[in-house]
Amino acid sequence: MSLMTVESGLSPWKIATAKLKRNKLAMFGLFVISILVALAILAPVITPYERDRIDMFKIYESPTSEHKLGMDEMGRDVLTRLIYGARISISVGIVSTIIAVVIGVILGAVAGYSGSIVDSIIMRIVDVFMCFPFFLIAIVIAGILGPSIINLMLISGLLNWPSLTRIVRAEVLSLKHCEYIEAAKALGLNARKIIFKHIIPNTLAPIIVYATLGIARGILIEAGLSFLGLGVEQPVPSWGNMLSAAQNFTTLTTYWWVWIPPGFMVLVTVLSINFLGDGLRDALDPKIIQ
Amino acid sequence: MTEYILEANNLKKYFPIFGGVFSRVEGYVKAVDDVTFKIRKGETFGLVGESGCGKSTTGRTILNLLKPTGGSVTFNGKVIFDVENKHTLNKKETRALRRNMQIIFQDPGSCLDPRMNVASLIGEGLLEHGLAKKREIMDKAVELLELCGLRGECVHRYPHEFSGGQRQRIAIARALALAPKFIVGDEPIAALDVSIQAQVLTLMQELKEKLGLTYMFISHDLGVVKYFCDSTCVMYLGSIVEQASSERLFSNPLHPYTKCLLAAIPKSNPRETKERIILSGDVPSPADPPKGCKFHTRCPQAKDICKDTVPLMKEIATDHHVCCHLY
Amino acid sequence: MPEALLEIQDLVTSFKTTSGLQRVLDGINLSLRRGEILGLVGESGCGKSITSLSIMRLLPQPYGFIENGKILFNDKELTDLSIPEMESIRGNEISMIFQEPMTALNPVFTIGNQIEEVLDIHQDLKKRDKKEKCIEMLKLVGLPRAKDVYNEYPHQLSGGMRQRVMIAMALSCEPRLLIADEPTTALDVTVQIQILELMKSLQKDMNTSILLITHDLGVIAEMCDRVAVMYLGKIVEETTTVNIFDNPLHPYSQGLLNSRLGNIQKGEKLICIPGMVPTLSDKPQGCFFSPRCSKCIDRCKTDMPELNEVKPGHKVRCWLYVDEDY
Numbered sequence A: 001m002s003l004m005t006v007e008s009g010l011s012p013w014k015i016a017t018a019k020l021k022r023n024k025l026a027m028f029g030l031f032v033i034s035i036l037v038a039l040a041i042l043a044p045v046i047t048p049y050e051r052d053r054i055d056m057f058k059i060y061e062s063p064t065s066e067h068k069l070g071m072d073e074m075g076r077d078v079l080t081r082l083i084y085g086a087r088i089s090i091s092v093g094i095v096s097t098i099i100a101v102v103i104g105v106i107l108g109a110v111a112g113y114s115g116s117i118v119d120s121i122i123m124r125i126v127d128v129f130m131c132f133p134f135f136l137i138a139i140v141i142a143g144i145l146g147p148s149i150i151n152l153m154l155i156s157g158l159l160n161w162p163s164l165t166r167i168v169r170a171e172v173l174s175l176k177h178c179e180y181i182e183a184a185k186a187l188g189l190n191a192r193k194i195i196f197k198h199i200i201p202n203t204l205a206p207i208i209v210y211a212t213l214g215i216a217r218g219i220l221i222e223a224g225l226s227f228l229g230l231g232v233e234q235p236v237p238s239w240g241n242m243l244s245a246a247q248n249f250t251t252l253t254t255y256w257w258v259w260i261p262p263g264f265m266v267l268v269t270v271l272s273i274n275f276l277g278d279g280l281r282d283a284l285d286p287k288i289i290q
Numbered sequence B: 001m002t003e004y005i006l007e008a009n010n011l012k013k014y015f016p017i018f019g020g021v022f023s024r025v026e027g028y029v030k031a032v033d034d035v036t037f038k039i040r041k042g043e044t045f046g047l048v049g050e051s052g053c054g055k056s057t058t059g060r061t062i063l064n065l066l067k068p069t070g071g072s073v074t075f076n077g078k079v080i081f082d083v084e085n086k087h088t089l090n091k092k093e094t095r096a097l098r099r100n101m102q103i104i105f106q107d108p109g110s111c112l113d114p115r116m117n118v119a120s121l122i123g124e125g126l127l128e129h130g131l132a133k134k135r136e137i138m139d140k141a142v143e144l145l146e147l148c149g150l151r152g153e154c155v156h157r158y159p160h161e162f163s164g165g166q167r168q169r170i171a172i173a174r175a176l177a178l179a180p181k182f183i184v185g186d187e188p189i190a191a192l193d194v195s196i197q198a199q200v201l202t203l204m205q206e207l208k209e210k211l212g213l214t215y216m217f218i219s220h221d222l223g224v225v226k227y228f229c230d231s232t233c234v235m236y237l238g239s240i241v242e243q244a245s246s247e248r249l250f251s252n253p254l255h256p257y258t259k260c261l262l263a264a265i266p267k268s269n270p271r272e273t274k275e276r277i278i279l280s281g282d283v284p285s286p287a288d289p290p291k292g293c294k295f296h297t298r299c300p301q302a303k304d305i306c307k308d309t310v311p312l313m314k315e316i317a318t319d320h321h322v323c324c325h326l327y
Numbered sequence C: 001m002p003e004a005l006l007e008i009q010d011l012v013t014s015f016k017t018t019s020g021l022q023r024v025l026d027g028i029n030l031s032l033r034r035g036e037i038l039g040l041v042g043e044s045g046c047g048k049s050i051t052s053l054s055i056m057r058l059l060p061q062p063y064g065f066i067e068n069g070k071i072l073f074n075d076k077e078l079t080d081l082s083i084p085e086m087e088s089i090r091g092n093e094i095s096m097i098f099q100e101p102m103t104a105l106n107p108v109f110t111i112g113n114q115i116e117e118v119l120d121i122h123q124d125l126k127k128r129d130k131k132e133k134c135i136e137m138l139k140l141v142g143l144p145r146a147k148d149v150y151n152e153y154p155h156q157l158s159g160g161m162r163q164r165v166m167i168a169m170a171l172s173c174e175p176r177l178l179i180a181d182e183p184t185t186a187l188d189v190t191v192q193i194q195i196l197e198l199m200k201s202l203q204k205d206m207n208t209s210i211l212l213i214t215h216d217l218g219v220i221a222e223m224c225d226r227v228a229v230m231y232l233g234k235i236v237e238e239t240t241t242v243n244i245f246d247n248p249l250h251p252y253s254q255g256l257l258n259s260r261l262g263n264i265q266k267g268e269k270l271i272c273i274p275g276m277v278p279t280l281s282d283k284p285q286g287c288f289f290s291p292r293c294s295k296c297i298d299r300c301k302t303d304m305p306e307l308n309e310v311k312p313g314h315k316v317r318c319w320l321y322v323d324e325d326y
Helices: A012-022 A023-041 A078-114 A114-131 A134-145 A149-176 A181-185 A191-227 A239-247 A249-254 A258-283 B054-061 B091-100 B118-128 B134-147 B154-155 B164-176 B194-211 B222-228 B244-252 B255-265 B306-307 C048-056 C083-089 C109-120 C126-138 C144-152 C159-171 C189-206 C217-223 C241-246 C251-259
Strands: B006-021 B024-040 B045-047 B072-073 B078-082 B101-104 B184-185 B216-221 B231-236 B239-245 B314-317 B320-322 C004-017 C020-033 C037-041 C063-072 C094-097 C177-181 C211-215 C225-229 C234-240 C308-311 C314-316
Touching: A012 A023, A012 A258, A023 A258, A023 B091, A023 B184, A078 A114, A078 A149, A078 A191, A078 A258, A078 C308, A134 A149, A134 A191, A134 B078, A134 C083, A149 A191, A181 B118, A181 C159, A191 A239, A191 A258, A191 C094, A239 A258, A239 B244, A249 A258, B006 B054, B006 B091, B024 B045, B024 B054, B024 B072, B024 B078, B024 B216, B024 B239, B045 B054, B045 B091, B072 B184, B091 B101, B091 C144, B101 B164, B118 B134, B118 B154, B118 B164, B118 B320, B118 C048, B134 B154, B154 C314, B164 C037, B184 B314, B194 B222, B216 B222, B222 B244, B231 B244, B239 B244, B239 B255, B255 C189, B306 C159, B314 C037, C004 C048, C004 C211, C004 C234, C020 C037, C020 C063, C020 C234, C037 C217, C048 C063, C063 C225, C094 C159, C094 C211, C094 C217, C109 C126, C109 C144, C109 C159, C126 C144, C126 C159, C159 C189, C211 C217, C217 C241, C225 C241, C225 C251, C234 C251, C241 C251
Parallel strands: B045 B216, B045 B231, B101 B184, B184 B216, C037 C211, C037 C225, C094 C177, C177 C211
Antiparallel strands: B006 B024, B006 B072, B072 B078, B231 B239, B239 B320, B314 B320, C004 C020, C004 C063, C225 C234, C234 C314, C308 C314
């Protein structure tokens, strides 16, 4: 029929990977994130000191060759705590996103596919959730449940699902009228098979993009709540509660090494994830061919 | 005695129009309104009409892809559904039916799942119906692709790597996988280029002869129908206005609408002089069809009776039915 | 003696893609006389729409650009004009009708508003005159209740009526050249013939030249004086409409004519062009049509023939007609 010589096909995933690889910013983001994740996992091996070791003589010591990023208000090594902080911040981001994705995808798919009254009910719940002032609610819940890492993950996850539900529902609604769904029906496939074989794989692209950006959001929420003292509690370090040192004016003006490193880490991580997320969006969008 | 593979009696499909705050049903779009026809075994049955006349809806309703509002369809001597007598098939029977009736869609770009390769697209139905085991799929897919004029090596490729005409061939291969007896082609060549149209039509013709298929061919293009179909139905606003063998219909059209349609085909040669019957206006909305004969608002030969009495289908000659007060 | 209104010389239009520059138009030569309807016919991807966008200088930015060649309109070189100069020509001296009447009109403005907008840009009329002119145009294109339509929105009109509005808009400044890009493809047969008849009669009244782009040879037979057949960015045959139907020379034109189903008897075998249109990045060696051509000779596989005038007013790009005195 044609001049085809290549035997193995180019699947949409392969194309997306190729497109992503061409995007320099996204690859940079991926590189930074990989390093951060590796640091977080290997924290006990690579950190020079124990996480909570206190050296009373070195409180607020400025960076030296021994303590590369200096010491904090309790005489703990900032670099060590920064690396351990990555564990908390990144895992809060990931776990809260998983919670949001699970709830969001299930509710969105059910709402979109079933239509009618179920759809209306789910979407009204989403509407209600969406008009909550997010941070205020988060503060209230954190205040009631008390500060802990688990609570932080739950709060961030539970407040993040509604927008994903909307995305998934819209996607499913448009897919439902695709001719290949109808063709699958004509082949005799039942609803469950159609959802799992045809609908969910085709909604994965926006979900992946949303989830990636959701991790960044989770990290920011962690930082925000911990900064206010409603998130991760001492002595466990997180970038958020390390930043809270900057609430003290003397620290802010004199001891820059205590709060600039965690702030910088939050910035770099969120920025990298956003680069990657934007890259994924372009790569997975079938409309952008070149 | 001719054998009929499919009989549709008084088929109706209404789509509700929702309105108001509480999504109440405010009216119906009568997409298919009391349509009766019979398709002979082994023939190509054409259904022509302008957009919105309900021809695609008819095709999908007889396949049970849309829930019928009224009427009955008998396939191969078996009643598929009969709304008035509350007869429907159970799940098992429906599945068995799917094997025998397939559909090819208009847009080859959207009727194939973009995330599946050709082998799994073709194999999907085979696996579903237990007609082949997983490891046989590949051979079967290659065989079907080659039957449809594509190279067998393409089985690992994805739909976006093919041109429109090739995708339509894949869609045909997929429909054929279940060895159906009856295929509905819903404007299968309308989205293709002229030279590719001829190729796909030739393929469909060859397959029909080779596999003994029966087609229902839905199209808006009278030229294609004239060439391809054995008998033809003309639809207007959800109703059949004329039905005859293609030869008769094109040489001796009776219904004013059929005449207008034929007159509206562009010339095949610049020298040809054609008598034109230019219709005024557009097709009325099927949500609010005119009373009486639905065509009377645009009909050049409308009489008073057309405005309030619905004409009945009359057999003018053997196998030539027309629905008009003139006859 | 009607001189050429539009003269395209060696037009090369390219698109920037990740795999390098791709020539979408590869040396187009066309001339359109005053008061003439010229058809441009070809399959999808042959560059017929890009030709019209090149003339209008409306190529998709930033990918498309005119690499080479001249477009002379009324002895003005369009490729050299500045953007404001070009804007004063668009809609005024050259207007365009698109395929999709649904998307070509802005859904949030009334029909009157949209036609007046065109008049505003190119003509200096008083408010009342504008409205009068508008309604006059709507009547001209055969819309019943023109006064009501003036105040209506696009969604209140059917496809055929919308296309009439588009024509009214395009003709409101009495352009010398109207480019119609598949004007009836999205319409039903009975409406298509209405629109074609309308365009024909308006063309006669206003003596506008029309460049009609279509894939449908029936529309060509219906409307055009002359035809150019395009294949993969090149013109392969150019002659009068009567000639192309009676005596097509290029194998591709012959194939296209044979592929029409209207005048083949039932049961007769279709003669189709084998294979499919190659992609632009994968253009064949020699004559672009050679892999699909049934009359291909050795020379076709290595060299691209020129567009030669083999008979007065009949140009063909094919080796079959080069050496013989045809």
